[in-house]
Amino acid sequence: MARPMGSVRLKKASPVTLAVGAALCIFILYFLIGSSAPDFSASRKATAASHPLSPPTSPFRKTTTGGKLKAPPVAHYNLNDVSTTSQPLENRENILVLTPMARFYPAYWDNLLRLDYPHELITLGFILPKTKEGNEATKELQKKITKTQKYGPEKDRFKSIIILREDMDSPLSSQDESERHKMENQKIRRAAMAKARNSLLFTTLGPSTSWILWLDADVIETPPTIIQDLARHDQAIIAPNCFQRFWNAEKKEMDERPYDFNNWQDSPTALDLAKSMGPDDILLEGYSEMATFRTLMAYLATDDGLLHEEIPLDGVGGAALLVKADVHRDGAMFPPFAFYHLIETEGFAKMAKRLGWQPVGLPNYKVYHYNE
Template structure:
């Protein structure tokens, strides 16, 4: 018996390119999950990116709802990894149970989005994302795709489409479908307001804040006059249009793993008066990585 083996990885041999399929680049899909939605899982299975290059990572709270979601998730994993067709099986799957409580007891949309709940909620989300990231990022990971558990519609080519722009950080535009009682038809509206370009107004507001205070987007009480990715969308607009951003949401966000390796994470505290994914964008920018968004490339959020 020889000495214990040493595994060496040359990070400069891990490529990150606009054609990740051809270059067999490994991707880590990370999802904080409070609830399990079958549509989310079905979309993962439909991803046309080679599944043997995909590692899935989940973090779930240890609440009653979190336990329920964990067992539904595990059932689907069993089915796919042990019984499903070989080509559907993912390289590996990691499930973490969170060692801290969620910020709000109720996961209802109305309760989640109350302004008074935002700071505590985004702090917890930031910690959950960081735990997940720091326990799963491996030496051969080229890309990290942040994909929320309640994204119920996304294209099978999501990874290739986002990667084709060869940006360090790129986010899809997250909308929501709903029934419009006036027209009696299904319609859609913007959902995620965390992707934006900064404004003089927001910067001035931040200047006047206390050190622990944070700016929130999408609340009338805090009119920032930022330019939101949500409203850069145009009907029939070019799906490949890219816009530089200062803040990003993490509902469907592709990040070159090197951005995270450089130290960009999700601040669970006021960082330039920003928190979580918006704070991440700021930290990445300070490290020299420019975030981008795709106004006309949409994914859809569940509607309660």
Template structure:
């Protein structure tokens, strides 16, 4: 029988085809709405270490061994409330972070050994170093890295510091020799201390983090301090406070060990010094400890009386940087180390003047001693 024109006969669908179609639709829907997952080979590795060198939790910052094996992802957006950063006379009790900064031209093993003896929790300490690009600087960098490797990877956890930062200077040093006799010549002081200021500022501006409460400036040739140095200085609740730097030496006359004042940059100003400065040109600086420029300032180096009277505190107009503790907010307010004549002062003494101009009075401890390496 003939079929009517225009009619269509539907072919019965195969059940297997319908099943495959349903499975395919389910797979497509799952692919579209399911969250993307990361392959196991690139899963973020959770380790007990810092994710960032400026804000770690308790353990040191450890760089991943293989960038290809660990997917760190984009850095997070982090909010910091500086009002929550405490700066108190009980820094250990309040778990306050300390930044120890050291410009280094030569490496002294005694400096590092003394650093390890500090009783302040090392998990709250970040170390920062800056070294010149010179023969001595290269040698010091190699020795420093050896000790860092030994401490941070091989040493016990309690000895490891929160993080360590090493910078290399981006300018050539003015002095070719770092021998003590050469670097203390009066003719070399302005150029030398300009370099020191630039190094200190580079180190400070690069390492000061939002969680830092205190900054301890500790020279690389300071080889002996009380183990409680940080908490001792912080306990005086002063915005800027400096220890008295001495040097141990062998006295040939008495045939015994003795000590002598070393740092003359911590002082109280005098009228004579003020008059000398008033007669100087705008780029001239006053220097302390030289017979050619007698300022008659009161030097803290000669204020030491009784070692048992460590609590003696005196206000200062100039400070040295051998062992100098500074509240972090003093630096955050803008107090830095002028590499130019600032009221005829430069470097750490210029810093003291700048801190005072910002309303932060520096202080010193005549009977609290730290000791400089004797070359």
């Protein structure tokens, strides 16, 4: 249509052309910068996989050719060489931080960024439900990730990040505090939680991973050295104490209170109770209807106690938990069914014990839970 008028238009519209040209230049440049690679150090590039089909605990080389990919290489992994020691930093051991996430708390992410373990050795794994809430959390999480991985300083960037979406329907529509903690809902909720944890764990655990740090999405404050501090104990499974900060109206000041009651030592009462139960019934902690008289680590913290004091545990919570990869590789998982009348993280502790691993807890080493 515009054909015969071409030259005439050009004559008249030369400033427009200029503008268009300039805009185009800017567009091209924007495109170039937008797709630009973050510059990673040589050591990071050395650990990168050469093909997208690779363990997600490593980044991979983007194909820029646009053509067909080469056949994936034959990759060797010697798991005899993967060490899990009390000095993870010196031995440059890879950490996998796993978080099942229903809501995104910016404070959680900020706390992650504050970890002073080298970020190039940390892989993050998330699993989020496919609900409206989950979609929102995913969006917010992705925003933060892009900010850090693409535009953040190199020391902030993590080795790799995996975001998974759950493949099961959320058993409970509401994530409300009160609804979530109702006893009859607990078994269903925790079974779903166990499946989410297992899905996350077994698809992301890579051949180079030494430690797994389970960190709940609502744990918003940990010491920045938590990885080194917990690994120092050289324990198969180690749980810090999870507290919550709150405004104490009586004292008129900020105070803290125990939050996670799933770290415990067994009691004869609980064992007797278990014996009288049906095969699919579970014992739960923190409900007055079911008094177990277990020794709860949450109440063992003392103001003048040693920070690194250890106690053996029979049940653990998932708020924060450092686990040697060997434990999970041997098969210890989070039972979504009644395993010795225990479920999820508590069942995990029992299964680990059946495999010969002893969980321990640190009553005076604290992490803090979000206060809703």
